[in-house]
Amino acid sequence: MREHEIKGMVSAHTIIASSIFIATVMPLFFVEHFSVYGTHLTWLYSVSGSVAVVNIIIFWLLGISPPTKKHTLGYKVSRAVRSCLYFVLSCLFFHLVVVLTVHPCSIRCLCVLGPNVQTWIRVFSRDGAMSVWDTSLQITTASSVIGAWLGAFPIPLDWDRPWQVWPISCSLGATFGFLTGLIIAPAWIHWHRKQLTYKSK
Amino acid sequence: MKIRSSVFASLCLVFEIFGIALFLRGFFPAPVKSSFSSKTKISDLPSEPLTGNNPNSSKVPGPLFRRVVIVLIDALREDFIYGPRGRQYMPYTRHLVERGSTLSFVAKAQPPTVTMPRIKALTTGSIPGFIDVVVNLNSPALLEDNLLWQAKAAGKKIIFYGDDTWVRLFPKHFMEYDGTTSFFVSDYTEVDNNVTRHLDSTLKRDDWDILILHYLGLDHIGHLSGPHSSLIGPKLLEMDDVLKKIHSSLISRETEGSLPNLLVLCGDHGMSETGSHGGSSDPETNTPLVLISPAFKRKVGMEKPGTVEQVDLLPTLALSLGLPISQNSVGRLIYPVFEETSLRDQLRFLHLNSYQLSCLLKDSMPTFQKEEGYEQFHMAEKSHGSWMKLYLEGNASEVLSNMGRKVLRQYLDALKAMSSALSRQLGKYDMYSMMAGMILVLQVLLLLLLAMPEALSGAGEVDVPVASALLSLPFYLLCLLSCSIHVLLCTSSENTCYLCDLSWGLVIAAIACSSALFCVLLTLAAKKLAPGTKLNTKTQGASESEFSELDVLLLMGTVGYVISLASSSFIEEEHQTWYFLINTLCLAIFQDVCRKYFREKRGPGDDRAYLPPKGTELGVGSQKWLALATPLLTLACCRLLRSLNQTGIQWAHLPDLSHWLNSWEHKPELSLLAAASLVLIFFLVQRRCSLVSKIALALGLLGVYSYRAAVGNVLFPWQHSSRDISKGTVEARFVYIFVLGILFTGAKDLLRSQVTTSDSQLKSRGLWEAYCGVVLLCSLLFRPHNLPVLACSLLIQTAMDQFIWRELQYDAAQITIMHYWFGQAFFYFQGNSNNIATVDISAGFVGLESYVEIPAVFLTAFSTYTGPLLWACHLVCYLSAAQDSRHAASVGHGCYCFALLRSIPAVAYIILITALRYHLFIWSVFSPKLLYEAMHTLVTTAVCIFFTAMDQSHAGPSYS
Ligand SMILES: [Zn+2]
């Protein structure tokens, strides 16, 4: 069971990583003067968008979505509104705190966890993860936050490089952190599969 | 010997201060000086080199100019005249430079580019070292040999109008003067009108020889709004008019047959792109130097101005006025000025200059004979002699002039070589003292680190094996060894070390101290390694598993900060490091708070338990939300304060709130902000005071506002007529009285709690009152736009204290590190940087009629280090309260951590700077930072001693 899940995760992560890569390369053919530094926001939007789409598709296919109880129309609408609201809030929070704008990772969290605050708090507190996917989410989030954190280091240096400007180095750092997290997460879960015990839902 | 960890930490810091002082003495070269107060006399001058004895030989060539007018425009940058803006705003001067009979140069000023050392360089020709600037933030009378003294001794009459620094530097040198104080930087018209109003009458008179005008307005505009401000243009036009007036008056009074007049236009330093100065960037060091006189050849078009040193002006002026060159001058004459004189006179001028430099070389360098320039000078002197012989014999052939030109070139080469040798001498380090200081501080740091487990133990006591170390054999051997090394070093090489100049008793005491320290260190290390190894690893393992994210962050932050000191960019932008660290700290705290309030309430295995607890009492609920809001509030405050003062180098030119607030049209906003901040300060601080202190505090804060109103920074709402701006001495002294009163009440409470009753309530109130006094003094010294910094820091302290620190039960070490980080961040929030230029000297004049050294230095240091001091004071209050309630030794732990936190970067920086001493930025970036580090360590030592005193007072009852 666990092995099966890990394999699924590896392939899912590979798809996500390649979607980031494609989102970086593809706009070169559609958008004029596209570059990661010059049109930084466009790049960021494209990466975030593709990660979101890929995530939604994957988790829909795999059937891993937050537990839902009722399926009335009103509930669905309110859920949609609430998830939008949370998304905006999380963006704001990230902007304030980790100095990021729209980040692939927060979208991924939203896709997996859904709009329930308590779930967020549960997953991001120590040993609150309840499945392999939660653990992977913890790892990718932590690594992209650390990436963004490290990305702020070279800003004061006087090398005069184009990526040494405020949001660019941070979001680049976060993206690299996210990619590393995607690689690390299955590996880490694989090595620690004996120690990992999840409470049933 | 068992001592408490607070005593141990303070002792270590005191030793460290000695080590740092020794290192500084070795690192900052003493300025090149021959004997300090003696002055060159005409009779001392060497005779013209001549084989044979002619009675007229010792004559100095007569002056080239009759009168000299020196127009010194403060912060005049080279491109204000030679650049495109010169064409636009200084049309007359530019015309003279391009087509008049002028000589124009770019004069390079040496850092530090601050007015007073620059005036000294212009008048003495010497290069004051960095240490000079720090020691002489004041300006006492200049005792060195200088141009003005020489001119006065030669009977020349000098008139001076302008910056009153000159009046203080040269008391009784001027026949007539009017000093303008540069006290109010926001005033840029009055200071210059004060100078110009004398001009018409003075120019009409004939009773003076030298006229010096020092215009301050441009510098003030620079400080206010930078070099691209719209105020610069009109100011330059005004200066151009002044120059035109002087020049036409000089020309109209030029009489046939007498000597021509000279007009000198120069700047003391430039201004950076932000409008400040002090560093060594090109815009700060490059100043224009324009010499205008009919004696020079008329020019045909704009040439690229040549480059000279600023100190070169002194020998040029001295010789062209027929005065001896000042003893300590390292400049060489500007040759084009003398080009039109006869060859004999030219050689004579060069001879005098070279002779003076060779004397200085002889005095300041033991190995002067090996210097290339010195040999060249002797060669030139010899060939000068033979040239003179031929000349006096009446020879006038081609051979003679060719030979003369060769001698001239020899002299010029010798001058250049000697001048650069002297400048090189300035960059020499006294490695022996540096090493000795470094070894001392390293030992102290190792001692601190080795004692960590004991110092942070529950008892808070450190066992220092002094007695066993002093009685051991290695101690005596080490003493002997060090003594022999000392003797060897001081006798073998001829270099002049500071340590070698010290008396023997002092040196032996120092050696004994250092050896004892080393032996103590060895004993401690041996003790740590030998028996208790197993126990040690066990406790370490236990503590490792307990490392929370916060601990990791605190450790990584400290280590990362120390590593970042190796990079000049990170030093220039150190504020970014601290802002970054406290932002991260707030995040970590936020996470901790979330964990505490959302996880602990969870019932086991219950789905609904994830919801926030609804049934609990309201107090806990509001407590939770306040605790959650505190890190966010802190983040918001930090963001706000960041935009208040732009500091550092790279982004310092960006517009910030303080510039906006300080402009004239935003005075009402500034007043409102200052008043609001003062009210906020009152409400945040008064809550734990006694009634008397509360009233005193309120009155004191009111006094602060009226002081600022009196000085003209802020407006009184009911007073619309523009009152005369005064120095506000009365108001400031009124506040000082309240500060002293509150401090006295606090001290009284503390003493009472200590002597009569061990009442912890009384003690904490006393501490808080002392803290109140400090806050009141800060609010007096801070410029009004900085008052929000004070208010925000108090707000953060209060919120953190109430909702975070007490609730989350951090231990003393964690609390201390947080306080230290916040203190550092606030140091930069208040506009400081690692550049000497940002020290706010005006704080030293608050409440004083004139410059008084000791209070001025104290007040300046206090206002500069307000951030760290405030947080340290709060730390004392907090920890001593914690000591009463929870942990017996928390004050000792805090004191130890504080000392350690300061020692690690200080020692690391000393090692780094020794390794980087030939770095390109050593004088502009690294050495100012070294001074800041040393000063910070001194402040920390004072705080730690205060800590120790607080710890002492509690030790009795806790052990009884
Ligand atoms: Zn100046």
Ligand SMILES: [Zn+2]
């Ligand atoms: Zn200035």
